[in-house]
Amino acid sequence: MSLLEVASLARSFGGLRAVDGVSFSAEKNRITSVIGPNGAGKTTLFNLIAGSLEPDSGTVLFDGEDITGMKPFRVARRGMARTFQAIKLSRRMTALENVMIGRHVRSRAGFPQAMLASPWARREERRIREEAMKAIELLGIAEYAGRETGSLPFGVQRSVELARAIASEPKLLLLDEPASGLNIRETVGLAELIGRIRAEGISILLVEHDMSLVMDISDEIAVLNFGRKIAQGKPREIQSNREVVDIYLGEDDD
């Protein structure tokens, strides 16, 4: 059974069919990529999977459970984490604090325990901090841990967001254009990092425009165009697919 199974998912905005009957699956321990030109519906597809948007029709199965239309926080609790195309961090919190929010689903202290600072809550808080630091070190941004996030360079902010997602120890990690805005050196680092994340047992669903990155690391690729899936296969198959090359790879030479 696949970790994620999307069946006939559809969502329109007014008359625009942003996602139009898309079916695909993402396997455990694999890097599955979704590519397609601007406006193809990739981010909308992510939002439908993660619960930020409700689908008009179709189903999303995650780890054998129907999560269609489920609120994002419930989906997150089931082990799905994500990063956003436009970075969404708490700018006035430190990098470490942001990543500590990633541990929310892995910890339990509520208002009373927190306000009373019970020994149990303090122990849990220490663990949250340690686990968050681990994620920060994995990303190589330990030197920025205590800095306010809004003041950090763009590339570092992307790393903080990624560290936050990883800190939740998800089963599936959704990455929406993680390489956008990164320079070549940073992109190479990202490719290696995504490999390491997968090695930790986290499956990955990736949306990315950087074709060399996608072709390099993906196990499976689905191609969207105008909300429809027009192809799916191994990187090599996608690279040699006539239709894909015509509508997407050909026009885009970055």
Add this chain to the structure above:
Amino acid sequence: MRRFATVLLIAVCAFALPPLLTALKAAFLLTQLTMAAYYALASLGLCALMGYAGQISMGQAGFFAIGGYASAYLSTRNLAAASGDPLVGGLDALGLLSRGADAYGNPSLSLSPWIAALCAILLAILVAVLIGIPVLKLKGHYLAMATLGFGIVIEKIARGTPALGGADGLSCVPAFALLPGLEVTGGRAARAVNFTISWVVLAIGLLALVNLVNSRPGRALRALHDGEEAAGAMGVDTARYKLNVFVLGAAYAAVAGVLLTHYNGSIGPGEANAMKSVRYVAIVAVGGMANLSGTLAAGLLLNFLSLRGVFGSLDDLVFGVMLVAVMLLSPGVRSRR
């Protein structure tokens, strides 16, 4: 640790100021400092809600009044005439009633202040849940308007209900013995100890919130302030957290309302007035929004000056103008997306 510096300072002042002010022949100031502490406590609750979670409430005075009025009503209502009632008899047998004399010297029988206070706080919490569930779906100025409306309704109820004393409010509210011999009550003899009680309560209230904002739920509140989508994606049940902190803010206001009412021995509908709510908001804004120590300092200072009559007839105006000034001058407030 630096985080607890203000808590420590308030706790030290709670015990150091009475002898100090007495030595300086300024012990009369303790009265206003006590009242200011209770208003500051209500402001702290709002600071958690508004400063940290980013949910504005223009109804904080409503919850203060619910606490004050409910405790005053329950602890002054004479049950002597109903002493044959099995319920009243049962409460009496449990030791939950206290005997005294009314204004005319007739024997009276009423709920003991502890029970009255607890019921008052629970009532405020219940109302906060019932109001919070629908209004917290609103954002920004819609939320401000809805909570403002709530505050206005509470004031109208207080003013229009004969049992609550109408425009006069309730008086002859009995002393509230927190512990045997430790009473929240007015009067010269109890002045110093009541100052200490109020500042210790304030220090405890502050400590709990300092702990909160630096914890898992506190981070969740700050995260939802900065973006509900990202917070939700990290597993934060944003609706639930907003309700929790709304109720917490209401509970702080209610505790403050209860204690100040027993301290003053009375409460009037002015406590529920919309201008009072504006004050709480202004204090949190002047204090720096997500800043507990700042809110505390602003709450103590501004309420103290106001109670001393420093602002004269411009009292409400001062708070209104301050709010406008903070909104215009603070980049942190204005440039928020």
